[in-house]
Every structure is written in C-alpha cells, then in structure tokens.
Amino acid sequence: MACENYQEQVSRLIDNELGEHESPTLFGHLGTCAECRRFLHAMLKLRSGLQGQSPILAPADLDEKVLGAAPTRRRFAPDRSAVRSFLWKRRISLPVPVAAVVVVLLMLCSILISSSWLGGAGPDSESQTVYVTVLPAVEVRGQNPQPETTIQ
Amino acid sequence: MPLVIETSTVQGLTDGELFEQLRRGSSGAFTQLYHRYKHKLYAYCYRMVGNAESTEDVVQETFLKIHRGIQSVKQPQHFRTWIFSVARNEALTHLRRTRHLEDLEGEAETVWDHNDPLEQLAERETTEFIQHYLGLLQPYYRELLVLREYEQLSYAEIAEITGITENAVKSALFKARKALAEKLEPILGSRKSDHE
Numbered sequence: 001m002a003c004e005n006y007q008e009q010v011s012r013l014i015d016n017e018l019g020e021h022e023s024p025t026l027f028g029h030l031g032t033c034a035e036c037r038r039f040l041h042a043m044l045k046l047r048s049g050l051q052g053q054s055p056i057l058a059p060a061d062l063d064e065k066v067l068g069a070a071p072t073r074r075r076f077a078p079d080r081s082a083v084r085s086f087l088w089k090r091r092i093s094l095p096v097p098v099a100a101v102v103v104v105l106l107m108l109c110s111i112l113i114s115s116s117w118l119g120g121a122g123p124d125s126e127s128q129t130v131y132v133t134v135l136p137a138v139e140v141r142g143q144n145p146q147p148e149t150t151i152q
Numbered sequence: 153m154p155l156v157i158e159t160s161t162v163q164g165l166t167d168g169e170l171f172e173q174l175r176r177g178s179s180g181a182f183t184q185l186y187h188r189y190k191h192k193l194y195a196y197c198y199r200m201v202g203n204a205e206s207t208e209d210v211v212q213e214t215f216l217k218i219h220r221g222i223q224s225v226k227q228p229q230h231f232r233t234w235i236f237s238v239a240r241n242e243a244l245t246h247l248r249r250t251r252h253l254e255d256l257e258g259e260a261e262t263v264w265d266h267n268d269p270l271e272q273l274a275e276r277e278t279t280e281f282i283q284h285y286l287g288l289l290q291p292y293y294r295e296l297l298v299l300r301e302y303e304q305l306s307y308a309e310i311a312e313i314t315g316i317t318e319n320a321v322k323s324a325l326f327k328a329r330k331a332l333a334e335k336l337e338p339i340l341g342s343r344k345s346d347h348e
C-alpha cells in the first residue's frame with residue numbers, strides 16, 4: 001500500500017474513525033516510514049492549532065435580534081396564534097341532521113336576540129315585550145324542521 | 153392534551169426532549185434551544201461566511217427556519233444534524249448570493265479558494281496562520297473541517313448534514329488536511345530534519 005493510503009488512514013485515526021482491523025497495519029507502517037510519521041505529527045499539530053483558537057462567541061445583541069426585537073418576537077412567538085389560525089382554518093365536518101339543527105338554532109337565537117333588542121329599544125317597550133320559547137323539536141330525517149314557537 | 157413545558161423547566165432537557173417540546177409549540181423550548189445552540193451556530197456560520205455582520209443575518213435566518221420547519225423533522229435523533237443542515241444551507245445561500253460561487257456543493261478542482269503567500273503572514277501566531285488558511289479553503293473543504301474539528305461530529309453526522317457519502321467526507325477531510333499541512337509545513341514542524 002502506498003504512503004498516500006496510510007496518510008489517509010492517519011487522517012481517520014485522529015478522527016477516531018479508523019477500523020480496528022486497520023490499526024495494526026497502520027502502526028506497523030508508521031514504525032518504518034518517517035514520511036508518514038511526519039504526516040501524523042503535522043496532523044496533530046494542525047488539530048491543536050485549529051482547536052487552540054479562542055472560541056468564537058455570538059454577540060450579545062443577537063439575543064435581541066432573534067428573540068427580543070418587536071418584529072422578531074412576532075415571528076418567534078406564534079405558538080398560540082399558530083394554534084388559533086390553525087383552528088380557524090380547520091374544516092368542521094358534521095352529520096347533515098346535526099348541521100341542520102345547528103343552523104335552525106342559530107336562526108332562532110338571532111330572532112330571539114333581535115326581538116328582545118327591538119322590544120327594549122322602542123319608546124313603548126313595556127307593551128311590546130315578546131318572549132319566545134324554542135323547543136328543540138326538530139326532526140331533519142325526511143321531515144321539515146318544525147320548531148314550536150309560543151308567543152306570550 | 154399535550155404537556156407544554158415553559159422556559160424555567162426546559163433547561164435540563166436533552167436535545168430529544170427539547171425537540172418534543174418544540175414540536176408541541178413551547179416558546180420556552182425555543183428560547184432554550186436558541187441559548188443552547190447560538191454560540192455553536194454562530195461560530196460555524198462565522199467560519200463559513202467570514203464576517204460578523206453577515207453571520208448575524210445568517211444565524212438569525214437559521215433560527216427562523218428552525219422555528220418554521222421543526223414539524224418537518226420526524227425523528228429526534230436527527231434533530232442536531234438537521235439544525236446544522238439548516239445553518240449550512242443558509243450559509244451557502246449567503247455565499248452564493250455574495251460570491252457567486254458555482255461549486256459550493258461539489259468537490260472543487262483546487263482545494264484553495266485564494267492565493268496568499270505564507271510569507272505575508274510571517275509575523276502572525278500559529279493559530280492565526282491556521283485560521284487564515286482555513287478561511288482560504290474552498291467552502292466544500294472548509295465546512296467539513298469545521299464540522300469535524302470544531303463541532304466534533306462523526307463522519308456519519310457530517311455526511312447527513314452535507315448530503316454526501318461518508319467515503320466522500322473521509323476523502324475530502326484527508327485532502328483538506330493534507331493541503332493545509334503542505335501550506336503550513338514551516339510552522340507545523342513537519343520538515344524532514346525534525347523527525348528523521
């Protein structure tokens with residue numbers, strides 16, 4: 001095997017990526033080859049030179065830019081808003097009868113609210129107060145909904 | 153309902169646990185992730201990009217992408233390498249935009265990105281020499297050395313981040329180191345007379 005191959009193994013050796021079966025051959029060669037020993041020595045010095053540098057630290061103002069700045073805060077705090085938008089965009093599927101009942105109830109509620117509001121708004125509201133009772137007697141399976149309405 | 157832990161209680165979590173909290177939408181977990189990785193990602197991006205101002209932009213964008221893309225990570229064991237992949241993509245995008253490099257993704261014909269004689273730097277310290285020449289390597293080689301030497305990632309992790317094979321990682325690391333060793337021969341003390 002050529003020195004080039006052994007030097008490639010040296011590179012893996014210092015990375016702890018050399019296979020166990022390769023080690024004896026490599027160390028055998030290092031014992032006899034000054035060129036490859038020099039290469040190993042250079043690799044170790046290169047590593048200590050690379051790792052001996054003072055650490056590069058993120059500047060303090062990065063915290064503000066990433067976490068604290070107003071536009072960024074909006075971007076990085078979407079936990080609740082994301083859930084909200086997710087719910088609004090969510091499709092709600094209901095069986096047809098249930099949906100029909102919901103629609104009817106909503107319509108009746110709106111009538112109830114608007115009539116009580118109109119009753120209290122007029123000048124002679126006392127004589128026009130209307131009470132509406134809605135009973136959930138709604139059947140949507142093949143029949144028309146027939147809410148029972150009583151005016152007192 | 154999933155349990156969402158807030159800032160004060162996420163500090164002792166492992167990366168995997170932090171990942172789970174992030175997926176559940178904990179803003180405290182994101183803050184913790186930021187503090188855990190800010191120096192690592194900043195140093196990595198700085199060594200790739202080469203100046204502080206651009207590095208800040210790249211790191212900022214990296215955290216934004218991490219926040220937006222966390223749901224795309226399916227397995228917690230890939231969380232760390234995924235974070236570095238995001239940073240790598242941002243750094244390469246920046247380099248592409250600013251330097252119009254065409255061969256960022258592939259192995260370049262030449263290892264060196266610049267020519268700068270060693271003699272011009274004779275008064276600098278060894279580490280400064282090494283850092284200087286590290287910065288002159290093509291990004292393809294530089295990033296592999298940075299991931300290995302500074303982040304101490306395994307070949308498998310580097311391959312996962314960079315999208316190349318482990319064999320390519322092994323080969324490129326050797327090539328980059330050999331090129332650095334040759335360039336820095338006077339200060340690495342690898343002359344024949346030293347060891348024969």
